[in-house]
Amino acid sequence: MCGIVAAVAQRNVQEILLEGLRRLEYRGYDSSGMTVLNSGALTRHRALGKVASLAAQLATSALPGTCGIAHTRWATHGKPSEANAHPHHSSNQVAVVHNGIIENYERIKDTLQASGYSFTSETDTEVIAHLLAEKLATGLNLFEATQQIVNGLGGAYALGVMSAAEPSVVVGARQGSPLVVGVGIDEAFLASDPLALLQVTDRFIYLEEGDLVELREHGDIRIVDRQGNAVERPIQTFEHGDGAASKGNYRHYMLKEIFEQPDVISAALEGRLSDSSVLVESFGPDAQALFQSTRQVHIIACGTSYHAGLVARYWLERYAGVPVQVEVASEYRYRHPVVPEGTLFVTLSQSGETADTLAALRFAKTLSYIGSLAICNVPGSSLVRESDMSLMTRAGPEIGVASTKAFTTQLVALMLLTLSVSKAKGQPEQQDIVTALGALPALCQQVLVLDSQIETLSQAFAEKHHALFLGRGAHYPIALEGALKLKEISYIHAEAYPAGELKHGPLALVDSEMPVISVAPNDDLLEKLKSNLQEVRARGGQLFVFADERVGISEQDDVRVLTLPHVHEALAPLLYTLPLQLLSYHVAVLKGTDVDQPRNLAKSVTVE
Numbered sequence: 001m002c003g004i005v006a007a008v009a010q011r012n013v014q015e016i017l018l019e020g021l022r023r024l025e026y027r028g029y030d031s032s033g034m035t036v037l038n039s040g041a042l043t044r045h046r047a048l049g050k051v052a053s054l055a056a057q058l059a060t061s062a063l064p065g066t067c068g069i070a071h072t073r074w075a076t077h078g079k080p081s082e083a084n085a086h087p088h089h090s091s092n093q094v095a096v097v098h099n100g101i102i103e104n105y106e107r108i109k110d111t112l113q114a115s116g117y118s119f120t121s122e123t124d125t126e127v128i129a130h131l132l133a134e135k136l137a138t139g140l141n142l143f144e145a146t147q148q149i150v151n152g153l154g155g156a157y158a159l160g161v162m163s164a165a166e167p168s169v170v171v172g173a174r175q176g177s178p179l180v181v182g183v184g185i186d187e188a189f190l191a192s193d194p195l196a197l198l199q200v201t202d203r204f205i206y207l208e209e210g211d212l213v214e215l216r217e218h219g220d221i222r223i224v225d226r227q228g229n230a231v232e233r234p235i236q237t238f239e240h241g242d243g244a245a246s247k248g249n250y251r252h253y254m255l256k257e258i259f260e261q262p263d264v265i266s267a268a269l270e271g272r273l274s275d276s277s278v279l280v281e282s283f284g285p286d287a288q289a290l291f292q293s294t295r296q297v298h299i300i301a302c303g304t305s306y307h308a309g310l311v312a313r314y315w316l317e318r319y320a321g322v323p324v325q326v327e328v329a330s331e332y333r334y335r336h337p338v339v340p341e342g343t344l345f346v347t348l349s350q351s352g353e354t355a356d357t358l359a360a361l362r363f364a365k366t367l368s369y370i371g372s373l374a375i376c377n378v379p380g381s382s383l384v385r386e387s388d389m390s391l392m393t394r395a396g397p398e399i400g401v402a403s404t405k406a407f408t409t410q411l412v413a414l415m416l417l418t419l420s421v422s423k424a425k426g427q428p429e430q431q432d433i434v435t436a437l438g439a440l441p442a443l444c445q446q447v448l449v450l451d452s453q454i455e456t457l458s459q460a461f462a463e464k465h466h467a468l469f470l471g472r473g474a475h476y477p478i479a480l481e482g483a484l485k486l487k488e489i490s491y492i493h494a495e496a497y498p499a500g501e502l503k504h505g506p507l508a509l510v511d512s513e514m515p516v517i518s519v520a521p522n523d524d525l526l527e528k529l530k531s532n533l534q535e536v537r538a539r540g541g542q543l544f545v546f547a548d549e550r551v552g553i554s555e556q557d558d559v560r561v562l563t564l565p566h567v568h569e570a571l572a573p574l575l576y577t578l579p580l581q582l583l584s585y586h587v588a589v590l591k592g593t594d595v596d597q598p599r600n601l602a603k604s605v606t607v608e
C-alpha cells in the first residue's frame with residue numbers, strides 16, 4: 001500500500017525522506033517520489049519502480065532543503081507510471097502526498113476543470129493539489145486551506161501537503177488511513193507508519209480520525225480535531241527496537257521472521273500464563289465479566305488473519321464450548337448479520353489498519369454485540385484504539401509482505417482467548433494445554449532445524465504450476481494458509497481442501513503433475529486422513545506429508561515424508577504452520593521471485 005513520509009527539520013531532509021521510503025518498501029508499491037522546498041520553490045523527483053530508482057535520480061540531482069514530503073504509491077486510480085506517482089503539484093505552488101481513495105474525485109475534477117485547472121495524472125489525488133491551490137489563492141494559509149477542503153473529500157485519506165509560500169510548514173490530515181507524527185528534537189515528522197521514522201525518533205503521536213496537524217520549524221506541532229478544536233494527543237514511545245527493521249544475517253525478511261517464531265511465541269505468552277492456568281486479566285480488567293457472559297463469538301478478519309480465525313473456531317467450540325462464526329471482513333461489512341444475544345465481536349489483524357476489518361468493526365459497533373476485542377500486532381493502531389478490549393500479539397514489526405510470525409502469534413493469542421473464555425465460564429482448567437503452550441517455543445525451534453530438509457523437498461515444486469494442500473479439522477485452515485503462502489510468493493496456483501472433500505471433486509485434478517501436500521498430526525482424524533491419502537496415491541498423485549513422529553507414515557516412491565516432533569493435539573496447527581511457511585519460502589527462492597515484496601501485493605491494505 002501507499003506510504004507517506006514528511007519532515008520539517010533544521011537539516012537537509014532528503015536522506016531522511018529517502019530512508020523513510022526504503023523503510024516503507026515492505027508495504028508494497030509501484031513508484032515513488034519526493035518534493036523538497038528549496039529557496040521558495042517546490043523541487044520534485046518521481047520514479048517508476050523501486051525506491052532505488054528514485055535514489056539514483058537523487059544521486060545525480062539532489063533535492064536540498066529542510067522541509068519535504070515523499071511517497072511510495074500502490075496504484076488504485078491510474079496505472080503505475082511516473083506521471084501518476086506522488087507528490088502531485090498544482091502550478092508548482094502546492095505539493096500533495098496521499099494514501100487512500102477519494103471516492104468523489106470525478107465530480108471534484110469536473111468542477112476544477114470547468115474552473116480552468118488542467119490535470120497531468122489519472123489519479124484521484126491530483127484534485128487535492130488543485131483544491132488547495134484554489135483555496136490558497138483566496139488568501140488562506142496552508143493549514144486553513146486544508147481544513148476547508150477535507151470536508152468535501154469523500155472516502156479515505158491520509159495527507160501530507162506543503163506550499164511554496166510557507167517555507168517550513170507541512171500539514172497532515174487523517175481520515176480512514178493511518179498517520180503518525182514523529183516527535184524529534186527541534187524537528188517534526190509525519191509518516192503513515194512509525195517504522196518509516198525509527199531512524200530519527202522513537203516518539204510518536206498517533207493521530208485520531210478527523211485530526212489535522214501542522215508541523216513547523218523547531219519541532220512545533222499543532223493538532224486540531226474534526227471540529228477544529230485544538231487537542232493534545234499523547235506522545236507514545238515505540239516499543240519495538242529498530243533492529244526489527246533490518247534483515248540481520250538472513251537473505252530475506254520473510255526467512256528472518258519465520259526463524260523469529262520461537263522468540264515471538266514466547267513473548268506472546270509472557271506474563272499471560274501461571275503454572276497451570278491462563279491469566280484472564282491479560283485481556284483487560286473487564287475481560288472476566290465479558291467472557292463469562294459470552295454465549296457466541298463472531299470473528300472477522302482478512303487473508304492470513306482470517307485463517308487464524310478459522311483455527312480458533314475449532315478451538316473455541318471444542319475447548320470452551322462456545323459457538324463461533326468466522327467471516328472475511330469484506331463480506332461481513334455488507335451483510336445484515338443476525339447477532340444473537342451475548343455475542344462477542346473479535347477482529348484479528350496484524351496491522352490494525354486493514355480497511356475492511358476496520359469498517360467491519362465500525363459496523364459491528366452499531367449492532368448489539370456485548371463487546372469488541374481486537375487481537376492485533378500494532379499497539380496504537382486504529383483497530384486497537386477503536387475496540388473495547390485488545391490483546392497484542394507481540395510479534396514485532398513484520399516486514400515481509402507474506403505474513404508468518406504474525407499468524408502464529410495470532411494463534412497463540414486465540415488459544416489464550418479460548419482458555420480464558422473457558423475459565424471465565426467456570427469450566428475445568430485445561431492444564432495440559434497450558435503446559436504444552438510453555439513447551440511450544442522449543443518445539444518450534446526443533447521444526448526450524450528441519451529447514452535444509454524442507455529446502456531439498458522444495459526442488460520438487462519449482463517446475464510445477466499447481467499444488468493441492470490437504471488437512472482435516474483445525475488443520476484444514478492450516479492447509480488454506482499453506483496454499484495462500486505458496487500462491488503469494490511463488491505464484492504457483494495452489495488450492496486447499498478438507499481432505500474428506502477430495503472425492504467430491506478435486507480428486508479429478510490429481511495426476512503425477514499435481515503435488516499434494518498434507519499435514520498429518522497425531523489426532524483423532526488421523527485414520528480418516530490416511531484413507532484420503534491413499535485416494536491420492538491410487539490416482540498417481542505425488543504426496544508430501546508433514547507427519548507426527550508417532551503416526552507411522554513411511555516414505556515410499558510416491559510419498560515423501562517429513563517427520564515432525566510430537567506436539568499436543570490442540571497446538572498442532574501452530575507447529576505444522578512452520579514447515580509450510582519454509583516450503584513456500586524455498587520454492588519462491590528457487591523460482592527467483594521477489595520474496596519480501598511479491599508482485600501486486602501490499603503489506604497493509606488500507607483501501608477497500
Ligand code: F6R
Pocket residue numbers: 302303304305306348349350351352353354357401402403404484488603604605
Ligand atoms: C498474507 C497476508 C494478508 C493479510 C491480510 C490482512 O500473507 O499477509 O492476507 O493477512 O491482508 O492483514 P492484517 O492482518 O494486517 O489485517
